[in-house]
Amino acid sequence: MANVESLCAQLLRFDTTNRGHGDAEGERDAAEFVAGVLAGAGLEPVVLESAPRRTNVVARLPGADPSLPALLVQGHLDVVPADAADWTVPPFAGEVRDGFLWGRGAVDMKDFIATVLTAVADGLRPRRDLVLAFVADEEDRGEYGAHWLAAEHRELFDGCVAAISESGGYTYHVPAADGRDVRLYPVGTAERGTAHMRLTARGRAGHASRPNHENAVVRLVGALQRIAAHEWPVTLTPTVEAFLVRTGEALGVEVDLSDVEGTMARLGPAAKLVEPTIRNSTTPTMLDAGYKVNVIPSLAQAQIDTRTLPGTEKQLLEEIDELLGPDITREFVAHQPAVQAPVDSPWFTAMADALRSQDPEAVVVPYCMGGGTDAKAFSPLGIACYGFAPLWLPEGFPYRAMAHGVDERVPLEGLHFGKRVLEHFLTHC
Template sequence: MADVVDLCAALLRFDTTNRGGGDSEGEREAAEFVAGVLADAGIEPEILESAPRRANVLARVPGTDPSLPALLVQGHLDVVPADAADWSVPPFAAEIRDGCLWGRGAVDMKDFCAMVLALVSEGLRPKRDLVLAFVADEEDKGDYGAHWLAARHRDRFEGCAAAISESGGYTYHVPAADGRTVRLYPVGTAERGTAHMRLTARGRAGHGSRRNDENAVARLVGALARIAAHRWPVHLTPTVEAFLVRTGEALGVEVDLSDVDGTLARLGPAASLAENVVRNSTTPTMLDAGYKVNVIPSVAQAQVDTRVLPGTEDDLLATFDELLGPDVEREFVAHQAPVQAPVDSPWFGAMAAALRAEDPEAVVVPYCMGGGTDAKAFSPLGIDCYGFAPLWLPEGFPYRALAHGVDERVPLEGLRFGTRVLRHFLTHA
């Protein structure tokens, strides 16, 4: 039986940096390690490569009641780049200091992968069959990982009713109105969709010193200014509404759904879990135009990071086109639908019960992720996807800043807490 801390440290020592655009390393070695742990536990793993060295591991753990629908447990093995010069420790050395395990991927998300491996290693007997997926390429587009698996190996996921993965089930300490500190545990039940767009403005090329009313750069900048200044209306999804109501109740503050901005102001630090998902967002992020300062180019382009709440895309695109005006065209560079799982479901109830079994004062609330995960690959298969990677965190621990940040680390006790919670969930759900 392998210890979760040792397993997490071993995973962190694999440099699985994903630079995007197909440029990655170490995924094959990490996948072989995972497969070895599974094989040692008597589970037969399958390594599937979407391209040379872009490796994914699939396995099935039999449950005690095979009549129940299976549960998909999925996590990614790749990580974002880390510049060692910025870190206090080498990012792939897996050092232990100050009660934490340090390294790139410690909370995103090799901690969860290690918990799953630790449970399998100890001989976990889940209530239902588990389909395990340790995937590549989540930190880019998932084309070599989850999306490839869902498209090319859909049969491996047949019978899965729900899935769990990253970004939920961690401790969030929030001051209440009466001076208490409430321990929230947000569980992801939704994600905004991705509708990244490339904008192209065309015009008449010419000399920079001369008047030009068909300047492509000016047309593009005008459109971007309108997009950046636009205030998208509030749209409350079932997940966000439930978050606001239940969090407000736990904190003892007034919740007025007709005044969402005022409600968020009263939630204090907890507002950060909802403030980015009460509206759609369209954020200009990239510009490309011209090749010489005294030449007006005929084409100018930009990219806009667009995030879409469930049920709002048609209205967003219609408004977006009005903001663009007649001289700018758009096209999708990434387009993935929002994810939405039932809030009040037996799955959510089982997650809440597992957290309360280890922390009786846990307040478990649903929340919507502002970005995205590999749930976007598995949700179209009819699988209800939840963000549930349980982790205990001490008060003041900068968890949300560490994913993709400098000096990423995970508390050792947090790993052990998460493993116990996950064991309870998998043996009872």
């Protein structure tokens, strides 16, 4: 029987750092290791490089009922950078300490990959065909990984109608109104879209000592101030509404959908799961203007991180254009639509059943992810994408600070729990 702890540790020891802008190369070594595990289990993995050493692995595991549509199980091999000087243990040591496995990627997301590979190595016999995809470049733009596969190798995903991946199915401890410890397990059924934009202001260049009412910098700063000060309205998508209602019921608190802010205050710590996704966001993050302090430039630029809830992008862009005014233009630097899968579906029910098979008191709720995942590559293929990477977590464990954080680690007990839940789901869904 394969050991999920050992396999995860081996994955963590591959330095698959993705520094962005094409600067990554360690994915190749990790992909070859993954392909070896799959081949050892009797599968025929396909290894595909979108660029030198930007490597993806795809394999199909036949199910017991070939008449059923296939399920995509996907995860990314790359990780964000880690500065070893900040860490308690070396970030690529894959070291076990105090009941936890430490390393960059431990929760984002080599833990899930390890549970999948271990289940397959142990002879998993799923109910339906599984397409297993382990990809490059999720931590940047996905252009060497999931988006490239979806565009150039669409046939590998034929028959897939649903997918699971990060990030959901983990334990989230919340105190109820009567003092009980309620164990929520949020399952991702949606994620906000990405509409990152570059704003460009143009004006009249000139000497900074002279009056100039066509100063590009002033025009840009004014537009940014209007955007930063704008409060986007609360918008309840089906996922967010279901989260509020079901979580409130589990915690025994009043839910008033006409007063979302008040409801969130009553939800206590559970509100953190929904706080980023009750409205759109536009956050200025980058500025670029001028080359000398006494010269007014003719051009000034900024970038804004824009996240859109399902079904809201058109209206948001119209409002942004009004806020920008006549002297500012915009263009997308990254544009991927929001993702939404059915909340009430046989897939969600099967995930909830699998979690309750290992934690009978699990309260499984849908939630919307504030950021983005490779679901944005696979959703346009007609695949309903869910965030379901099951993991048990002890009370007080700072899970949401682990991804991309210092001293990233995963509880060993959580890995075993995740493997058991995953096996139940894949053999029953």
